[in-house]
Amino acid sequence: MTAKPDLSSLTELLAIMARLRDPNDGCPWDLEQTFATIAPYTIEEAYEVEDAIARNDMAGLKDELGDLLLQVVFHSRMAEEAGHFSFGDVAKGISDKMIRRHPHVFGNVSADRPEAVSTNWESIKAAERAAKSASSQDDVSPVLAGITAGLPALLRAVKLQNRAARVGFDWPDKRPVIDKIKEELQELEHEIEAGTAQTTAEEFGDFLFVVANLARHLKLDPEDCLRAANRKFERRFTAMEKILQSEGKALTDCDLATMDEAWNQVKRQEKAG
Incomplete structure (x- = not known):
């Protein structure tokens, strides 16, 4: 006990x-x-x-x-x-x-595999959302209701996409998502060249939204991926600065080509282990 x-x-x-x-x-x-x-x-x-x-x-x-x-x-x-x-x-x-939400532990529902637990959990949550939505004044689809607006944007994008996917609103695999990314990138490039700051921002948001969707299809967490990329940038930038300092150079005195050469040296060292 x-x-x-x-x-x-x-x-x-x-x-x-x-x-x-x-x-x-x-x-x-x-x-x-x-x-x-x-x-x-x-x-x-x-x-x-x-x-x-x-x-x-x-x-x-x-x-x-x-x-x-x-x-x-x-x-x-x-x-x-x-x-x-x-x-x-x-x-x-x-x-x-x-x-x-754990009727398989505290009730008489059977769920002996993690997948079954997740299915039960989502079914219970969906019923809770439907009941909450019925009494809510928010003009939001019950399918998307309850996804907190204060979440990090990439995380919220994936949650919105997952909800939509449960009712069939989703691409069948990653290939059309990649094609959509290319399409959105072209639209973004057009707005950068000929659009306004507002339309450029809108297209950039669309681009990020589809990138988040690709992460979902690859079963990756875009927040985790970006955090890892941030840590990698910090690590490499710090190593680059140390290389330049060992050569008696300050970052403020270096041009981009010099810094890029040191950056590539760091990358080669990392790949070499």
């Missing part, structure tokens, strides 16, 4: 946040915060969790998960002060959702 977790640390954290938000002798900075001012920190902390995972930094992950938990506690405390809900309500809500 699984032992009950020690919740004393969580109780202490909730008490600390209540103290920080005490209107009489709390922290001035914490007291002036709102949902809107804290939201950027919440997003940042989630990305720092992802970064610690990518670096396989378990000590860092422990710290970053604590920072992310603080965000949940902070938002919950502000909501409780305003009479909306408490941290306990948040925990109860997610507990109920997990039980509802």
Whole structure:
């Protein structure tokens, strides 16, 4: 039988946040915060969790998960002060959702393979979305309802495309997606040459949307791919700068050809291992 977790640390954290938000002798900075001012920190902390995972930094992950938990506690405390809900309500809500979405564990549904679990999960979520959409005033297709607007754009694009694909609105394989990318690139080139800033931006968005669709057909996460490309650029740029410094050259004194030569040297070194 699984032992009950020690919740004393969580109780202490909730008490600390209540103290920080005490209107009489709390922290001035914490007291002036709102949902809107804290939201950027919440997003940042989630990305720092992802970064610690990518670096396989378990000590860092422990710290970053604590920072992310603080965000949940902070938002919950502000909501409780305003009479909306408490941290306990948040925990109860997610507990109920997990039980509802795992009928193969907490109910009598059979699902002995991950694929069956995913199918059940999506079916339950679809029913939840339909019920939510029926009572919502948003003019959004129930198929696409519930995809958070605040998600990173590439991630949201893939989620929108996945939803549309479930009802058959999708290319059969990656080949027509690649053709569509070429088409969108031609349209973008035309707008760059003859269009306005607004039409160029629109075509650039269309181009990125189809690129995200190609990632989906390749079963790749475009956010992960771009983050990896960012890390690669940082690594290579830093190595390039060190090469130039070893030659007594500063970046500000180098032309593009000189930097490009050092850049290619870094690439050759990486490929050589």
